[in-house]
Amino acid sequence: MTSQLDKLPHELLIGILSCLPKIDLKQARLSCHRLRNAGDPELFRRVYFAPREKSMDAFKHIAANPAFNRHMTEVIYDGRLFQQHFLEPEMYYRAYNLHVRAQGEDGERGILADCDRAEKEIRRDMKDIKSTGSKPSEREHAALKALRERTYHGRVLKSMKQYVQFYIQQEKILDTGRDRDVLFAGLKQMPKVYRLSIIDQFPKADHASGMDHGWYQKASTKSFGCSLEPMGWPVRYRNGLRIVSDEEVRPANGPWDCRGIVNILKAAATHNPKIDNFELGLERSNAPMKIFQMLSKDRTSIHNIARGLNDLVLNVSPPWASANTTHCSTPEEVACLKSILQQTTELFSLVANIFLTYNQWKDVFSELYFPHLITLHLGRLACWTPNGLIDLLERHKASLRELKICEADMNAEEGTWKDVAQRLGQSLNLRYIGLVSLEDALQIGRFQYSYDGYFMLAMLFMPSYSP
Numbered sequence: 219m220t221s222q223l224d225k226l227p228h229e230l231l232i233g234i235l236s237c238l239p240k241i242d243l244k245q246a247r248l249s250c251h252r253l254r255n256a257g258d259p260e261l262f263r264r265v266y267f268a269p270r271e272k273s274m275d276a277f278k279h280i281a282a283n284p285a286f287n288r289h290m291t292e293v294i295y296d297g298r299l300f301q302q303h304f305l306e307p308e309m310y311y312r313a314y315n316l317h318v319r320a321q322g323e324d325g326e327r328g329i330l331a332d333c334d335r336a337e338k339e340i341r342r343d344m345k346d347i348k349s350t351g352s353k354p355s356e357r358e359h360a361a362l363k364a365l366r367e368r369t370y371h372g373r374v375l376k377s378m379k380q381y382v383q384f385y386i387q388q389e390k391i392l393d394t395g396r397d398r399d400v401l402f403a404g405l406k407q408m409p410k411v412y413r414l415s416i417i418d419q420f421p422k423a424d425h426a427s428g429m430d431h432g433w434y435q436k437a438s439t440k441s442f443g444c445s446l447e448p449m450g451w452p453v454r455y456r457n458g459l460r461i462v463s464d465e466e467v468r469p470a471n472g473p474w475d476c477r478g479i480v481n482i483l484k485a486a487a488t489h490n491p492k493i494d495n496f497e498l499g500l501e502r503s504n505a506p507m508k509i510f511q512m513l514s515k516d517r518t519s520i521h522n523i524a525r526g527l528n529d530l531v532l533n534v535s536p537p538w539a540s541a542n543t544t545h546c547s548t549p550e551e552v553a554c555l556k557s558i559l560q561q562t563t564e565l566f567s568l569v570a571n572i573f574l575t576y577n578q579w580k581d582v583f584s585e586l587y588f589p590h591l592i593t594l595h596l597g598r599l600a601c602w603t604p605n606g607l608i609d610l611l612e613r614h615k616a617s618l619r620e621l622k623i624c625e626a627d628m629n630a631e632e633g634t635w636k637d638v639a640q641r642l643g644q645s646l647n648l649r650y651i652g653l654v655s656l657e658d659a660l661q662i663g664r665f666q667y668s669y670d671g672y673f674m675l676a677m678l679f680m681p682s683y684s685p
Contacts (some may be wrong), residue, residue, distance in 0.1 A: 276398065392477050488525060510550075528567070608638060
């Protein structure tokens with residue numbers, strides 16, 4: 219077999235191995251030296267990092283191995299953190315219960331396996347009692363309930379002990395700056411890194427980016443044992459048709475520790491000047507705006523990265539306070555965000571799902587100009603005026619070819635989305651338009667577009683298109 223492989227060109231072997239799933243690729247690399255050398259570029263292109271012992275050890279070993287580090291092109295930072303407020307037994311118990319409910323029936327059975335076994339033992343004893351013709355008493359039923367609760371509480375206590383250990387470990391790493399030292403030493407050995415992502419969710423199949431994070435999610439979950447996983451940025455747990463808000467277990471408007479994120483940005487700015495693709499947050503899970511407040515103290519590192527970017531994805535929002543509270547970014551956060559965007563003069567693609575008020579959006583985007591911008595995705599526009607949006611898009615009419623607007627309100631007192639589409643259709647030369655959740659904000663209420671309404675708007679944006 220080896221002699222036949224020797225006849226194949228190295229490029230052809232790389233092409234074949236690139237079609238294999240990651241698990242199969244790992245097995246193929248173990249079969250012979252030729253496949254190992256050909257498989258390294260495909261297998262070791264992406265590395266994950268988190269301020270936790272196991273993650274840092276894996277990162278150090280990969281960075282120290284020349285067979286691996288020379289192929290690395292992407293670094294993904296795990297933004298999840300163990301939270302201090304879960305060190306309180308009552309808060310942890312509430313979070314654990316919420317986690318169990320969010321898993322649904324199948325997940326709950328898996329999490330409470332010990333409780334199920336205890337219940338089966340009691341039921342078996344009751345069945346033996348019934349076989350004798352007797353009826354189980356209320357006392358025996360109470361014993362079943364008590365045993366299940368005792369087993370459950372014991373599992374919660376064991377879980378909390380592990381959580382406290384993980385939290386202490388995390389804080390020691392961040393306080394001493396060990397994560398910063400590991401990042402600076404490791405990224406120095408990975409000169410080909412050009413993509414940096416900071417996210418907090420790792421789906422098995424991410425259709426937006428085309429990546430598969432399933433193996434990392436599985437490995438990290440296993441490493442946490444029975445403890446709750448570190449909490450990501452504000453999210454909502456789905457339980458059937460009911461949405462359970464994260465605010466049930468998260469303190470209102472609680473601050474987010476961004477020290478680790480700042481450390482990786484500084485390390486990347488120092489050792490990876492070729493970074494041209496940066497992603498912060500996911501569309502379904504926004505990063506906290508507080509990151510920009512911390513970066514405002516030392517903008518040099520993020521500015522160095524911004525100057526070379528070709529693709530920028532910003533999915534950010536202020537922390538959730540409560541369901542009835544208006545979320546606003548601070549002036550420091552907005553000023554830092556604006557200064558970063560002013561440095562990105564080489565952008566080809568910009569995705570900006572940023573929760574800002576209209577005045578904040580106007581302050582940030584009113585004078586921005588990206589001479590090479592081809593793709594622009596805008597989201598969470600708070601009551602735009604027609605002239606403000608038209609000025610922004612017409613400023614880029616020479617290069618802009620793809621436009622997507624989602625979750626946006628238009629101040630219909632000055633003009634509707636139809637007026638905007640008619641005006642921009644005359645000046646823009648688009649080849650793609652995406653419109654999601656657009657509304658005209660009227661004094662008497664809101665007008666939501668139907669499917670036919672979106673099709674009509676799309677045709678006005680692209681009058682030269684013929685379906």
